[in-house]
Amino acid sequence: MKRGKGMKFVGDSRVSAEHISRIPKDYSEYPGRTEAFWPNFLLKEWLAGSVFLVGFLCLTLAHPSPLEGVADPTTPGYIPLPTGISYFYMNY
Amino acid sequence: MLQKMYDWIDERVDITPIWRDIADHEVPEHVNPAHHFSAFVYCFGGLTFFVVVIQILSGMFLTMYYVPDIENAWKSVYYLQTQVAHGQIVRGMHHWGASVVIVMLLLHTLRVFFQGAYKKPRELNWMVGVLLFFVMLGLGFTGYLLPWDNKAYFATEVGLNIAAEVPLIGDYLKTLLAGDTEIVGALTLTRFFAIHVFFLPGALFALMAVHFILIRRQGISGPL
Numbered sequence: 001m002k003r004g005k006g007m008k009f010v011g012d013s014r015v016s017a018e019h020i021s022r023i024p025k026d027y028s029e030y031p032g033r034t035e036a037f038w039p040n041f042l043l044k045e046w047l048a049g050s051v052f053l054v055g056f057l058c059l060t061l062a063h064p065s066p067l068e069g070v071a072d073p074t075t076p077g078y079i080p081l082p083t084g085i086s087y088f089y090m091n092y
Numbered sequence: 093m094l095q096k097m098y099d100w101i102d103e104r105v106d107i108t109p110i111w112r113d114i115a116d117h118e119v120p121e122h123v124n125p126a127h128h129f130s131a132f133v134y135c136f137g138g139l140t141f142f143v144v145v146i147q148i149l150s151g152m153f154l155t156m157y158y159v160p161d162i163e164n165a166w167k168s169v170y171y172l173q174t175q176v177a178h179g180q181i182v183r184g185m186h187h188w189g190a191s192v193v194i195v196m197l198l199l200h201t202l203r204v205f206f207q208g209a210y211k212k213p214r215e216l217n218w219m220v221g222v223l224l225f226f227v228m229l230g231l232g233f234t235g236y237l238l239p240w241d242n243k244a245y246f247a248t249e250v251g252l253n254i255a256a257e258v259p260l261i262g263d264y265l266k267t268l269l270a271g272d273t274e275i276v277g278a279l280t281l282t283r284f285f286a287i288h289v290f291f292l293p294g295a296l297f298a299l300m301a302v303h304f305i306l307i308r309r310q311g312i313s314g315p316l
Contacts, residue, residue, distance in 0.1 A: 033121035033124075033127060034118035034119060034120050034121060035118065035119045035124055035126070036116075036118060036119070037115065037116070037117050037118065037119050038114075038115035038116065041119045041124070044126070045138065048125075048135065049138075049139075049142055052139060052142065053142075053146075056143075056146070056185070056188070056189075056192065057181075057185075059188055059192075060181060060184035060185050060187075060188050061181070061184070063184075063188070064173075064180050064184055065173075065180075065183050065184045065186075065187030065188070066243075067166075067169060067170060067173055067239055067241055068241040068242045068243050069241060069242055070166040070167075070240065070241060070242075071162075071166065071240045071241055071242055071244060071245035072242065072245075073245065073276070075242055075246075078242055078246050079246075080242075080243055080245075080246035080247040080249070080250055
């Protein structure tokens with residue numbers, strides 16, 4: 001905290017005369033470590049994307065999407081709860 | 093050969109600047125996970141787009157078999173699921189992708205929110221993003237009915253009753269969506285199919301185009 005003497009104020013003692021910019025510096029202020037989007041970065045991005053795709057496909061293979069019986073409005077007492085919620089709904 | 097074909101077209105319609113505009117920009121250090129691993133949070137927006145692409149492609153293949161009619165909808169999905177080669181995987185990708193895209197979208201929103209990347213001059217892009225979120229929820233809601241199984245039917249009934257609770261326009265909204273004030277049936281299914289396959293994807297593409305153009309215009313927000 002900058003308390004005490006030597007501080008200049010603009011009328012209101014809570015506002016310092018020294019203006020500190022809250023706007024972050026533009027990234028052109030940090031030269032030298034940028035990377036060309038095409039083709040270097042995009043290829044790396046696709047590598048990461050293919051890892052994601054493999055994980056996603058593992059999920060789809062491990063858990064086939066469910067399909068219940070054909071829709072019948074006369075089904076008695078059907079509670080359309082998403083799986084996962086029903087357990088808590090039934091028990092608490 | 094390819095180069096000659098490219099040159100032939102480029103000589104006539106000058107296509108080089110079009111793709112150069114997209115390709116030629118530097119990726120700044122602070123968003124590059126190769127420099128700072130924590131920059132992986134910048135991947136969520138791209139992953140959302142990637143899952144959207146998966147949804148579009150798998151959805152296109154699903155419509156090759158799906159029949160939007162109450163007699164055949166469930167049967168066509170059952171046939172796809174049990175008989176068609178790799179049908180289970182294609183439907184599985186669409187089913188899980190619908191959930192994963194919401195997760196990625198929320199992670200992307202959290203990243204933008206906590207980094208304050210929505211602040212001036214990027215407020216408009218935040219608003220477009222919120223609209224994209226609503227479109228995505230609409231796609232999820234309308235897609236849920238299409239398999240026409242018990243869960244789809246009764247969940248849609250709940251959803252339509254929620255829509256009916258909207259002040260003033262609720263009843264009209266429900267009728268607009270369901271095609272009838274009471275019945276959830278043949279009309280509801282065709283309407284949900286049309287909304288899911290034509291109306292909302294159209295809005296999605298337009299909004300995504302604006303979202304991406306604005307990103308290229310304004311650049312990525314600076315480091316924290």
